[in-house]
Amino acid sequence: MSTFVWHGHAILRAASLTGCTALVLALAGTGAQAHSPSHHHRDPARQTLGAGDGWASHGTGTTGGAAADREHVYTVRTWAEFKKALADGGDAPKIIKVRGTIDAVAEGCEAFAAPGYDFGAYLEAYAPETWGLEQDLSAEPDDSPEGLRRASAAAQDTAIKANVPSHTTIIGVGRNAGIKGASLQIKGVDNVIIRNLTLESPLDCFPQWDPTDGDKGNWNSEYDTAVVYGSTHVWLDHNTFTDGEHPDSEAPTHFGMLYQQHDGELDIVRGADHVTASWNVFTEHDKTILIGNSDSESTAAGDRGKLRATFHHNLFSGLVERAPRVRFGQVDVYNNHFVAEAGYSYSLGIGKESQLVAEHNAFTLAKGIGPAKILKRWNDAPLTARHNLVNGRPTDLIAAHNAELPGTPLRSGAGWTPTLRTAVHPAWAVPALVKHGAGAGRIG
Structure with missing residues (x-):
């Protein structure tokens, strides 16, 4: 074994694959700050986002429903x-x-x-x-x-959308908690936590055929699954x-x-x-x-200076694109594992006025997929990688x-340096660490 020093911690680095377990255990100990909230509580539902843990910790931080009284703690099964x-008690702190x-x-x-x-x-x-195909x-x-x-779609829209109020924590209990077929609307609110849930994408029962979409038409x-629309201080963890x-x-x-019946898994839009x-x-x-939903100037006016998001210690696997695609925002992507398989298009989309920082990530690409595909330029915007x-x-x-796609070159230097990070692990350790720590069923 050899010793790797990272941010003041001595981490045992396995010299072979047989040392993977030791590596994970070592990192789990030294990376506890990254793996868990700093405000510990016997009940995980009252845990809050730790100081310095990404953009959601900025300013007032994110506490969700941690301050809820007994009357506003609910256990739900249907x-x-x-x-x-969700509707009970207005914006009073609540835990579901x-x-x-x-x-x-x-x-x-x-x-x-x-x-x-x-x-x-x-x-x-x-x-x-x-x-x-013209009309x-x-x-x-x-x-x-x-x-x-249209009438059928309107009925589904009313039924499956759930509006999440301010000062709310939604958390799965145990290893098998989840919500399927729903769209969580975190819209125009502040201070929301969603944790420990398997969220199965809603299936659009009535997609619309648009003959004018592209050369052949398309289903839209x-x-x-979750949309953060004009909201602030939102923490999504272990889902x-x-x-x-x-x-x-x-x-x-x-x-x-x-016949496409899915939209996005997570959208962060409209300021x-x-x-x-x-x-x-x-x-x-x-x-x-998707971070930022339009290049239009009318939308840009509300997005500039906002759309700030952090993604860390996530697994992106079996995806086609947008992990994430970014417009306008200062977005910090670090210590994530990206696994590209058949059907892969790209991971990180560089959009209008985006300021993406991608550091200390691990990418596992299947045979035939080259590293040039990881980044996709939609607009000319600088990034740090x-x-x-x-x-x-x-x-x-x-x-x-740039070597493979010289016609659409990317510029280096996002113009800002992330400071809201917890323990940053070396990229070689990320796949094992994320494998053993990410996803629903790990807390609660």
């Missing part, structure tokens, strides 16, 4: 109980403990269908060979197949975001295009600010995380991108 608990798996669509998509809606009739009416469906009357689809879906029982690989095609996502698993998804490993080797991600 979707109805969950929504009732989730036991087991709550299904927001337990009765199936049929429960939302408007009278007369028929998917077969929809396909027949808007097939490209009869409808064409959209927005002018279709209410009694048309598209009008009935709604409902992010598992997944498509679960409905992966895109099993979705059918209609009109020659994938949202001060977000920390730590020790989560993001898996089995296409458009994973240092001390990252690709398949165990130190790699300059910007240089790799």
Whole structure:
């Protein structure tokens, strides 16, 4: 064994794969500050985000419902109980403990269908060979197949969206707690914690066909698993975001295009600010995380100087893209493990006026996937990418991108230096550490 000194800690580095367990145990001890909140409590539901733990610790910090009185502590087992608990007590601090798996669509998509809606009739009416690809469906009357689809979609929208109020902690109890088929709306609020939940992406029961989207038309879906919209101080920790029982690989095609029924796993948009996502698993998804939803100047006015987020000790595995895609925000991405498999497009998207810092991350790329694909330039914006490993080797991600894609060069130097970090681990240790610590079922 050899000794690696990192931020004042002596870490035993295994000389071979047989030392992996020792390495993880050593890092788990020295990295306790990164793995757990600094404000310990017997009840994990009252734990708060530690000082200096990412952007959500900035200013007033993030305490969620830690100050809740007994009357505002709920244990829920059904979707109805969950929504009732969210609505009870307004913005008074509250803790919602989730036991087991709550299904927001337990009765199936049929429960939302408007009278007369028929998917077969929809396909027949808007097939490209009869409808064409030049006229959209927005002018279709209410009694048309598209009008009935709209009514059905509106019913689902009302049913599966859950508005999370300020000063709220939502936490899974034990190893098997989760919510499936729901869209958590963290909208226009402050001080929210979501922990220890398996969150299965909502399935859009009624995607819209848009003939004018691209050269061949496309299916567009709604409902992010969680959306942080104009909210501040949000901490998402030890959750598992997944498509679960409905992966895109099993979705059918209609009109020659994938019948896409998923949107994002996590969106941070519309002036949202001060977000920390730590020790989560993001898996089995296409458009994973979007930070800033538009390049338009009207949107930019509310996003500039905001959209500040930290991602650390997360696993990004089996994804296609957006891990995350960034506009405007100062986003710190460190100590994450990215695993790229078949179907991979890119991990980190460089968007309009973004200031991304990506350091001390590990990338595991399947055969045939090169490091040039890790970064994707959507707009010309500088970034910092240092001390990252690709398949165990130190790699300059910007240089790799520019060497293979000289027509869309990336510029180095994000223009800021992150200071809100807990223990920073060397990139070689990240895969094992994240494997043993990230995701739901680890706390509570």
